[in-house]
Amino acid sequence: MNEDARIARWTAGWTASKHVILGPGDDCALVSPPPRGHVAVLKTDSVFENVHFSRRDPARSVGRKALARAVSDFAASGALPIACLVAVGTPGGRKPDPYTDHVMRGLSSAAHSWNIGLAGGETTRSKALCLTVSLYGWVKQNRHVSRSGAAPGDSLFVTGKLGGSRKGHHLKFTPRLAEGQWLAEQHIPSAMMDLSDGLGKDLPRLAAASNVSFLLRAQTLPRRAGCSVAQAVNDGEDYELLFAVPFKNCQRLLEDWPFKTKLTWIGGIIPRRHKPIARGVKLRGYDQFESF
């Protein structure tokens, strides 16, 4: 198995993108600059064997997940993903690793569904399979939503349902790309993020970034079937959007929301001098490996 042949097969699975001016095969890739009035958006995200998945998981779903995690971050920023770079650590040396091949196929078919082009990549020998996807795209200036704009009095909302993701959702979730872009375009949220580590870890992060505290109505959280409140708060890997909405925008949000995706009011932002209020549920601290 010649490595050039393997790379050729991996790259052949990708749909050509009009935004990739010079793609795989050169020292660097050239991609379209953001349109006028837009800024560039970047994100890198890793998925490692024995950390984020095991070989018992369907390979194509693992490849899809590797890209979907970064796409979910773009959703939370209200940004449009355009092209990606894929760094693969894979076992086997010259011997082909069919699992990796299927992972790559899942990745490219997911990229096709989100109109994301392949700009370039890198392969390395590695004991465990590891994938690092870096995503490039753009967002309108002043339409980007960060984690840091929430203010006391804002309401908190989440999309979809929470908890129990390990039963399968973590490999099948749909990043809330259209929802995030709509929210940003409508200028509705004051702060937004995607729930990758669970509300119990991510809500304190949003609050810390915004220098505020929060009240969480844990008992009425939207839960996946068979999940307890504690699971909805702490399981993680929901990949739903969490966002704060100033009072003046709440009515517009609820009246104009054009998606079938469930939308739930889950609490509010309070001044920083108060401790977080989340009755009936323990929020796990956050001390794990994470993105920065």
Next chain:
Amino acid sequence: MNEDARIARWTAGWTASKHVILGPGDDCALVSPPPRGHVAVLKTDSVFENVHFSRRDPARSVGRKALARAVSDFAASGALPIACLVAVGTPGGRKPDPYTDHVMRGLSSAAHSWNIGLAGGETTRSKALCLTVSLYGWVKQNRHVSRSGAAPGDSLFVTGKLGGSRKGHHLKFTPRLAEGQWLAEQHIPSAMMDLSDGLGKDLPRLAAASNVSFLLRAQTLPRRAGCSVAQAVNDGEDYELLFAVPFKNCQRLLEDWPFKTKLTWIGGIIPRRHKPIARGVKLRGYDQFESF
């Protein structure tokens, strides 16, 4: 050791960049779009423990190398690097790994020297230390140099000296950023790439991308002290520029070259119907893991 604290220490080592509008700590990073008349440039590159380095190598040099390899690709494209994303797989769980800390310090101080900002990153638990650096930047439209423009009659040049990189050069090399940008700006090369796998592997790649063949004057290659011709051709990790120059640009190149960096004529491009000519040296085939 709290992971947030570790990330805070890693990110604190970076010099702020005016081009990073929203840096580490949010779901995505926002960076300046390319100036008018420029396109965006992307590259990802990995450095893995036990593949590209061992823990006997100085940690700071390893961190520098992780970035310098991608910078060298930017040099070969004539592009300007602006901001990077750093994905780190590191052992130890909650226990700090001082080697990784030093690697990250080497990376940030190298970034400072090339004016590259930190846009964001990612940490994952991993048995071996692995780093994937993704680089974003820009190049003037129509000033980018690819591998595919060489034509019969063009002369071949390399910067610097070749061979023996494993004795230390591979951890200390200076990417030919200014040289590459000058060559591109002056519209001198018809094709260019950086020598990461050695002339013996990389020159055939440039020829294949350009659909041509080549004549290599191996006996007079610029060699590092103590290196044989075979080593100069096959050792790899030179990170020098290899470029083809149409006859009409050769005089301008030799007269105007404004750098102290050595510049050597090493052969020429011939039509594809001829086999490569490289008397007195065997070119190794290329069947290793590589970038795409």
